[in-house]
Amino acid sequence: MNGRPEQFTARPNELLVERLRDGLGLTGTKVGCDTGQCGTCVVRLDGRSVKSCLVLTVSAAGSEVATIEGETTRGGELSGLQEALRQEHGTQCGFCTPGMVMALGELVDSTAGGEAPTEPEIREWLTGNLCRCTGYHSVVRGVQRACAAARAEAPSGVGEPAVAASTTAGQEV
């Protein structure tokens, strides 16, 4: 769990989001809809973003779980993606934000070494996450900014791998 081993006994019907919020006190992961539609509960399971309201805790046994709490130390520096979203004000009420950061982190990571995602690709990626405040535009701009920043910082220039991973991957395991 965010790089630390956690050992506990889970009920067979316990949802991963219940374990995170009620069992482990990791309340950054939110519950918004109960049906897997809104995406506020997105965490990463072995690097892939999943909706933790649709995952049984027992089925996550042995996996690496990354939540918003693992993205940055408390009060510490924001990740590249978080910083880009801040600069574009890709948040308003903030309730959908942790789920978006976890889902978009995978996109930013997965494209760090290649072509930056296009605007339609970012929008397509975001269809699993509902936001009612922003209309998504500032979030899309934030992802574009994060990708651009990651590529600009790449030591060997555009297209080189690894740097966008600094947004999240270093703290993920």
Next chain:
Amino acid sequence: MTAVTGETPATGSGVLGQPLDSREDPQLLRGEATYVADIDLPCTAHMAILGSPVAHAKILSIETKAAEQLPGVLKVATAADFTDVMPLPCIWIPGGVESHFPPHPYGLPGARPVLTGDTVRHVGDPIAVVVAETPRQATAALAAIAVEYEPLPVVTRADEALAEGAPQLHETVPGNLNAYWTCGDKDRTDAALAEAEVTVELDLVNQRTINSPIEPRGAVGDYNAATGEYTLYASTQGPHNHRFLLSALVLGIPFNKLRVIAPTVGGSFGTKGYLYPDMALVLLLSKALGRPVKWVDTRTGLMNSTVQGRDHRQHVTLAGTRDGRITAVRCTSYANLGAYPSTIGPGVATALMGRSISGMYDIDAAFCEVYAAFTNTVSLGAQRGSGRAEAAFLMERLVDRYAGEIGMDPAAVRRKNLVPKEKFPYDNGLGWTYDSGNYQLNFDKAIELSGYADMPARKAEARTRGKRLGVGLATYVAICGVGPSTRMSQEGMLGGSWESANIRVHPTGEVTVIVGSASTGQSHGTVFAQVAADEFGIDPDTVQVLEGDTQKAPYGQGTYGSRSYSMAAPAVALTARKIKSKLIRAGAVFLGVPEDKVVYEGGRVYEEGNEQNTKTFAELATAMWYGWGLPAEIEPALDETTHFDPPDFNYPFGTHVAVVEIDELTGETEVVSYTAVDDAGHIGNPKIVLGQIEGSITHGLGQALMEAAVYDEQGLLISSDLTTYALPRAADVPLFTLDKTVTPSPHNPLGAKGAGEIATVPPAAAVVNAVVDALSDLGVQHIDMPLTPEKVWRRLRGEAQ
């Protein structure tokens, strides 16, 4: 009332109007903000609510014994447990009409009881609650409560509820008519319609929609037996209002025994300003059990209990000349209030809608009548753009229909009828007096920016790709800055509607601003700090902003109707000016010069003509803290409060242009470009307002294209979760082209107008106008929202609506 002279904003430090980053964002981005579901007080018990599964029935019996025996269950309560609790008040009874509800001890009409004991009136109507050790135990026990119902006939449409022989919802409300409300001049309008060269008519359904903040509502009640004090943590946009309504009007406890805290709130869009049974229940049950009691709603629960929006069925008529001059508009509307009058729902359905129907146009005669009816549906309330969006929709549909009838370009008709700049302040004949505007400038900018002149060529090009392109215009005026308390009382609002701010300058020169308003995601902390910093000429990072806790914050009415920046921010500015004025008086003492030689500028005072004789803001703060040498007429310390009640509302406005492409094969509508030019007067932080504008437009597109609360014949809400109620997703919206005009309001010292929700007002009209434009050669004159692919596809095939 505070005197206001229409001053422009101060420019002390130049930070007002700048796109500063939101200081709230880092915490939100880290997932560290505390929402109500994250509050975990020691020994908390958990509440679940049993809502009615049927829309209309008499309750014959409720059996709770089996539920009480279940593991973890601490208490099961029904209406019988709360006979001394008063019903939830409705505080906006449309002006001048007689309420059919029995008077409340405080003169207010009662509405929904905290739990229903005799008759359920909509699916989700709360009947019983369970408190248990865990949320799962509480929810599980609901199934063990046995309720025997005697079904009653159901009605879910306002017009049908008013028909003879319709099912009756309330014994005290014969014919289900809560209010018949009118505005404007009926005789003049009827005469204009009778004499008109051209009249056009439309029957419109402004469908019911569900606001759907991503955070469901929640509440935690915490009663302290030692002090007799109650604390309510709630997902609310008006903690002071909820304190007032709950303490004085529902629970009957002293005002100062109830504290309401709004933690971080995950969106509201109007819904979280209403009083709900759960807020009272967690407090009552915490007292009964001696433990904190927490309740967090589910999505389906939210959809069956939180106020819903829009829901008018209208017959509308417009009269004009052959050459495009609009002479009259008339609206008859059947508004669906749902099963109970919500806190302010009746006012939303009447005054907020009806007085706005003439929009940006200079029309000689206008009249609106609203029949507000009870039905077996969830109560009606506000929804982002509430009332104003419904008004803009009917007017802008009518203008397009009229333009089609006389064969004139819709843009030309609109331009011809805009209220001329020199006519402000403008009495619209329906009850509003528009404060300021330059509608021609705004309209022309939008037309230019949208490339309106190129549309014929684009239409032809689209047809080569199997697409029908349509362009739709919509203009609007949105009444905001609610409001002047006296004026609102004339509208039937039973309460004040001012805002306040307190500013404390600390001995070290930092500043704390405390406001009565409460954010639901609008970055108040950032913007109010900008206002104070700008006034004082200091660094905004030294200004702290607090709100949302009634124990700490000065009174205020809350965040609704896009009013915080034009109501609470002016209170901040005026309070800062009081402090500056005091600093000038004290500065005379500290500088040893007469008061008229003291200049306050750039975060310091100095002697006019001798800038070396100066004290910085921080030095002044320290000196005022010590209080040494101050004459008797100057109190030590810097701590001031202002209650701002403006002379009148403010009226933002704008012009939107939607361009859609319809797939000839599938009927799918894609919004391919969207241009919006809005005027919200002086803006405090353009980055934050940009986000609100973009979100607002997307919200409006949702109503046009996909959102609908659908009730079946039995009154069951079919669209009761996010698998059945469609919200716009990222791929559903294009990038928008946005611009603004700036016409300051004379009604507050910042020249501000409402901004937060204004861009939700016109998109539905713009998109429907665009789709009708695309289908006009098929003889289509109107399509009801939402414009689902199937509906459009049927029209493409020539089927009638």
